[in-house]
Amino acid sequence: MKYKSQKVAKLYFIAAIGLFVGQILFGLIIGAQYIWGDFLFPEIPFNVARMVHTNLLIVWLLFGFMGAAYYLVPEEAETDLVMPWLANLMFWIFLTAGAATILGYLLVPYAQLAELTKNELLPTMGREFLEQPTITKIGIVIVALSFLANIGLTILKGRKTVINLVLLMGMTGLAVFFLFAFYNPVNVVLDKYYWWWVVHLWVEGVWELILGSILAFILIKTTGVDREVIEKWLYVIIAMVLITGIIGTGHHYYWIGTPAFWQWWGSIFSAMEPIPFFMMTVFAFNMVNKRRRNHPNKAAVLWALGTAVMAFLGAGVWGFLHTLSPVNYYTHGTQITAAHGHMAFYGAYVMIVLAMISYAMPMLRGREAANSTKSQVLEMWGFWLMTISIVFITLFLTGAGILQVYLQRFADNPMPFMVVQEKIQLFYALREIAGFIFLSGLLIYIVSFFVGSKEPEATIEGEVVPT
Amino acid sequence: MTRTEEKTDGKGLAIAAESLFLLNLLFPVLPLIVLGFLYFRHRNSPRLLVECHVKQTWIMALLSTALFVIINLVAYWMGGYQSLDNLVSIHSLVALEAYTLLVILPFAVPGLLGLTKAMSGQCYRFPFLGKFL
Known part of the structure; x- marks a missing residue:
């Protein structure tokens, strides 16, 4: 490891693997429900298990991408991350928000979760893959912006290579297109x-x-x-x-x-x-x-x-x-x-x-x-x-x-x-x-x-x- | 490697053959004709790369094209392609799916590996059938 700040990637990778295990376990539950329709019903209904399976996939891949970027960018830019503390802080915020959301899916009926999280103020819930409560979505945007600021400033400060610029372009696109999750027309x-x-x-x-x-x-x-x-x-x-x-x-x-x-x-x-x-x-x-x-x-x-x-x-x-x-x-x-x-x-x-x-x-x-x-x-x-x-x-x-x-x-x-x-x-x-x-x-x-x-x-x- | 050396070891020819083989999977027949031309022109070439890539892709392309024809003939006998209005029917769609799963999939991956080996100037044998060629 050439740069000390690359170490933050480790946290992200560990979380990614942990959530990956969760995703596969819920995949097996859904797979069993395709065979035995009432398997684990009513504790974990099919729609909830599927939602957890797909949401965990998205979240752990995002952890993986961010970890990859925190490792790759300093090495490509030939300089330490400008704000490693922010990367650590955002990790814990993202992990907490992600875990709370998954627990919300599992412990509270979805309609009640929407009420609890004040979905009516800015309705964004109820759509496949974008089931997260609005508050979680806002959290994702904050994490994404902090992440972009961190790697963007590091790249600006250091060497600009095709690899880190393409990565930055991809990550920026990821954040920008997620904003359409907030557009929910009738x-x-x-x-x-x-x-x-x-x-x-x-x-x-x-x-x-x-x-x-x-x-x-x-x-x-x-x-x-x-x-x-x-x-x-x-x-x-x-x-x-x-x-x-x-x-x-x-x-x-x-x-x-x-x-x-x-x-x-x-x-x-x-x-x-x-x-x-x-x-x-x-x-x-x-x-x-x-x-x-x-x-x-x-x-x-x-x-x-x-x-x-x-x-x-x-x-x-x-x-x-x-x-x-x-x-x-x-x-x-x-x-x-x-x-x-x-x-x-x-x-x-x-x-x-x-x-x-x-x-x-x-x-x-x-x-x-x-x-x-x-x-x-x-x-x-x-x-x-x-x-x-x-x-x-x-x-x-x-x-x-x-x-x-x-x-x-x-x-x-x-x-x-x-x-x-x-x-x-x-x-x-x-x-x-x-x-x-x-x-x-x-x-x-x-x-x-x-x-x-x-x-x-x-x-x-x-x-x-x-x- | 100089241009002359590249020509003598047949790397360009090997790449062309592998590319035509892959192209023939997507648009059968026409690339096969060009590949056949390459094969008959260079079949007695002593160069290892040519022997390895051109002959093999020619035979494998003949096989994939034969499967393409057979699958479409079956679709025709089952009632497809009866008129120009009937070109997109369940028969042609099933033929397309069968061709993608049974021919493109098992032929494209070795073709890809063959192409990368040709680009690196190395020999490559297709799995299973390659041993007999």
């Missing part, structure tokens, strides 16, 4: 229209900039390839992200009451959205193939390469699978969407945060560059178990989705939703089994932090001659 079409400005322009827009910059940072550090080469790739990738992703928002506007031209615009631009992910994969493998040195942290390199491949598959291929409007006419809102959502979030964002944690954590815990071989072997077991099980979760959900589309929307005598749910039970059971394997992978990943910590660091096997 007109349902308008509501959905701008709701997607938060949801879509986050995950298929500005978050991809964050992903690209973190990936580029890890690749520079682990491969030793010239910064200029990596920065040129990053330029092209983010250009393609923005070209395809912004108008690609149109693939959410097919059936919400917006003009029909969105079916063309949405189809064409979102069909091109796999391109930046494709480039990211070529970029990552190319850099590793051309590496100038072998990095002792093999687990971090594995996570980085895994991110590129899984993001391409989950966000790219599975996104393309149902993005054209004639296809989406049938598949909209089915388990095919869930399949895409699971693999895309895991491949693009979970993996990049874990890649950054894998790269930075050894240094944050006092190592020179990497954990011991024993610890890394265990971590790589975690990687494979989680990755393979998410592939199976995706395949089972895709199978469920295809059958659902046929039985519910295309068969000569279409069946009602709940009847179809019974017909696809087998897929849900298989998905739940894969979910438990995912949890075991996550637990092994966590155990890897505590194993081999007294053993010496893994060493470099030999310098690589560039091809």
Whole structure:
């Protein structure tokens, strides 16, 4: 660790992993409720468990992004964070607000939570993924602004690189687009229209900039390839992200009451959205193939390469699978969407945060560059178990989705939703089994932090001659 | 590496072949023709990269295109593509989904890895079928 203030990242990473465990536990609860409808009812109803599952995902990824930025920015800017105390303070505020919100979901009926938090003063609750009470949303804005001020001023004070500027752009976009969570018009079409400005322009827009910059940072550090080469790739990738992703928002506007031209615009631009992910994969493998040195942290390199491949598959291929409007006419809102959502979030964002944690954590815990071989072997077991099980979760959900589309929307005598749910039970059971394997992978990943910590660091096997 | 050396070791040709293979997955047939031209022109080349990348992508592209044709023929026999008005029907949509899941997915990932290996001037064998080529 080159700069003392980078240490604040550790807190964020620990919180991220802790919340990740919570997210997976609630995922397993929902998975069980798909099989046994009254499982844990009325203590934890399905809608609450789902809300906790998705909200925890968003919150822990935000923790992960902020931790990554607090580690990356000082190193890129070659100067300490201007206000490390603020980063620490915001951590505790964000964690407290996040925990209170989740407890609110679990302990109080949602309508009562809205009353308790005075939602009527500025109504923003009740919308998927944006269920947080208004007061929490205001807290998120304060945390985001403090965070932006901290990393922005650090970058201004220090060296400006393509990586930290792209990261800053992504983080600023994240904060700006979140403001649309406060716009809650009565007109349902308008509501959905701008709701997607938060949801879509986050995950298929500005978050991809964050992903690209973190990936580029890890690749520079682990491969030793010239910064200029990596920065040129990053330029092209983010250009393609923005070209395809912004108008690609149109693939959410097919059936919400917006003009029909969105079916063309949405189809064409979102069909091109796999391109930046494709480039990211070529970029990552190319850099590793051309590496100038072998990095002792093999687990971090594995996570980085895994991110590129899984993001391409989950966000790219599975996104393309149902993005054209004639296809989406049938598949909209089915388990095919869930399949895409699971693999895309895991491949693009979970993996990049874990890649950054894998790269930075050894240094944050006092190592020179990497954990011991024993610890890394265990971590790589975690990687494979989680990755393979998410592939199976995706395949089972895709199978469920295809059958659902046929039985519910295309068969000569279409069946009602709940009847179809019974017909696809087998897929849900298989998905739940894969979910438990995912949890075991996550637990092994966590155990890897505590194993081999007294053993010496893994060493470099030999310098690589560039091809 | 100088321009002349690059030409002699066939790196550019290997990259072109892998790119055409990937392009053929998205827009089948036309890139296959260009790839076939490359293959027949360089099939006796002694260069390892050419042997490794061009021959392999040509055969794999033939396979993926054959699967594309078969999937669409099945869609036709099931009642799809009967008229110009009927181009977007459940048959063509299922054909598109089947092609994406069964062909693009298993062929694109090795193609991607092949492309990155070609860009680094290294040889690459596709999993399973690559061993027999």
